[in-house]
Amino acid sequence: MRATALIERHRALGARLVEFAGWEMPIQYTGILEEHRAVRQRAGVFDLSHMAELHVDGREAGAALAYALVTDPPSLTVGRAHYSMICAPDGGVIDDLIVYRLAPDHFLVVANAGNAAVVAEELAARIAGFEATLDDASLRTTLVAIQGPVAVSVLAPLTDVDLGSLRYYAIAEGHVAGYPALVARTGYTGEDGFECFVAWDDGVRVFDELLTAGASEGVVPVGLGARDTLRLEAGMPLYGNELGRDTTPFDAGLGRVVKFGKAGDFVGRGALLAAQERGRSKALVGLVVRGRGIARHGYAVHRAGAAADDGPIGMVTSGTQSPTLGEPIAMAYVPPDAADAGTMLDVEIRDARVPVEVVALPFYRRPA
Secondary structure: EEEEEOOOHHHHOEEEEEOOOOOOEEOOOOOOHHHHHHHOOEEEEEOOEEEEEEEEOOHHHHHHHHHHHHOOHHHOOOOEEEEEEEEEEOOOOOEEEEEEEOOEEEOEEEOOOOHHHHHHHHHHHHOOOOEEEEOOOOOHHEEEEEEOHHHHHHHHEOOOHHHHHOOOOOOEEEEOOEEEEEEEOOOEEEOOOOEEEEHHHHHHHHHHHHHHHHHOOEEEEHHHHHHHHHHHHOOOOOOOOOOOOOOOOOOOHHHHOOOOOOOOOOOOHHHHHHHHHHHHHOOEEEEEEEOOOOOOOOOOOEEEEOOOOOOOOOEEEEEEEEOOOOOEEEEEEEEHOOOOOOEEEEEEEOEEEEEEEEEEOOOOOOOO
């Protein structure tokens, strides 16, 4: 397994370490529930250095990415970012990404850890015909995030980036704790917060300084366990659960990211256009369990009151007991005719069919 620059810090903090996407990562420190609530009420600091950082440079970098991805990176102004996807020729999702425009001819693509190698390989192949180069900086970059309501007040004294003028899905170059950094107002928790890209060895000091600065505010280190419950409450998809090669952006309710009107062709355009025209064969929905039990990944979804020998109509993709809402929540794929909010369905939990209600996503929105 690979280890991030922060591995010894995680051990010193008593983290429970697990293998995740080929990396040894903290799943929790003091407990998922406590860490989750800290992010919702105060803030948490995360080591996200397992993510992939892929820099695309060159005169045709924007055009190359427009061909490689479903979004339109050339439409970004310098210093802005957008959510994107890289799809296979058949329209299936290879990975979901964040694309940042750092300069007119320089973009940063951040991919999920489990797909880092395949995304790097696909991007390199797809941009080969353009005046653009790919630099995989994943093993030279430490990514530290601070997420939560007090993130601004904790980070501001440590950085020369003007956080007040940094909009959501924007990025700026500056320093954090005295080290060169890219600071982005992005995250995966449903809270306000920032992601700090720094040189590999600088990440330890940045992580420590954020925790020290936030100690009086109750800021704590947070592992991947709470990151997952936070993103589920926020209705954010996870690759391998809500997204995959057998899923198009339209299935996941994310067809808005596909930009058919951009200049030039792009990989998967024909298949995605056909998918849009024929409509969804399945729909991603939110579920709240109205009986006893938690609907977990892989559990079967049935129509309410269906006969015992009737087969399932869908599958739970993610599920947990929501620490914020105090009730079991889940996301699932079901047929479009079962996707309206208020529809009652059943989920098979420990050989019993438990009633669930379809609800609009996300489950949680941070207060304005």
